[in-house]
Amino acid sequence: MDNELSGNMNMNQASSISSLNENENTGFIGINVPLLSNANETFRQIKEKRFSMLKPWSDFFDKNRISKPKDISDITKKISHNLVYFQANYLVIVLILLVYIMITNLFLLFSCILIGAGFYYISKRPADQPLDLFGYKADQKSLYIILGILSIILLYMSSGGSALFWIVGVSSSIILIHASLLEPSIESEFANTV
The missing domain is CATH 1.20.5 (Single alpha-helices involved in coiled-coils or other helix-helix interfaces)
Known part of the structure; x- marks a missing residue:
């Protein structure tokens, strides 16, 4: 016993x-940072779930369905419908703007690549083996903190904050204007009721 x-x-x-x-x-x-450890799986899921919901661009840019909203309730109805119906198309627009800002600001692109590579390197290191940095033994958590501080400095120097505000401002303006002007199609209304 x-x-x-x-x-x-x-x-x-x-x-x-x-x-x-x-x-x-x-x-x-x-x-646990799943994006770092399962990046391929995360991107595959985004591709399958979000981009499978992509609506035809001819439907997205249908100029015959553009109309001036009558009042606030009409704007709210159009925006709530179009945000759900065209969410994958809006995501593509945000990604295009993100690529544009990265191409026009090469220092920001280089900083993001460097930061991503640093996080990837740290996530692949064995957690029980500290790294020797100038005589200081840095464990995995210390490396993440150091890289986080360096990331803030790099993003500040490369105007990462202003780029983020630019992407948010431009994309939300484009999305809200499009969503408030485009009348819902009969097919989309039918798909929402089924």
Whole structure:
């Protein structure tokens, strides 16, 4: 009986130690960053889910359905419908603007590539092997903190904040203007009711 009880206690201690070890191997400051570890899977899911909902561009740019809204309730109805119906098309517009800002600001593009490569490198390093940085042993959490600070500095120097505000401002303006002017099609109304 005592052997069985001590055996159960040893098994419980072993499982709690293994769960502690699992928690230590999580990503940045105890938070697992799935985008870094499963980037291909994440992009595949986005491609399958979001881009499968892409509506025809002829439907998106149908000038015959553009009309001036009558009042605020008409604007709200059009925007709420079009945001849901054309969400994948709007995502493509945001991605095009993102590519445009990266091409026009090469220092920002270089900074983002450097930051992404740094996070990828740290995520692939074994968590139990510290890196020797100028005589200082930096574990994985310390490396994430150092890279986070360097990322803020790089993004500040490359005007990352203004680029972000530009993308948000331009894309939201384009999306809201388009969504408020385009009348819902009969097919989309029927698809929403089914």
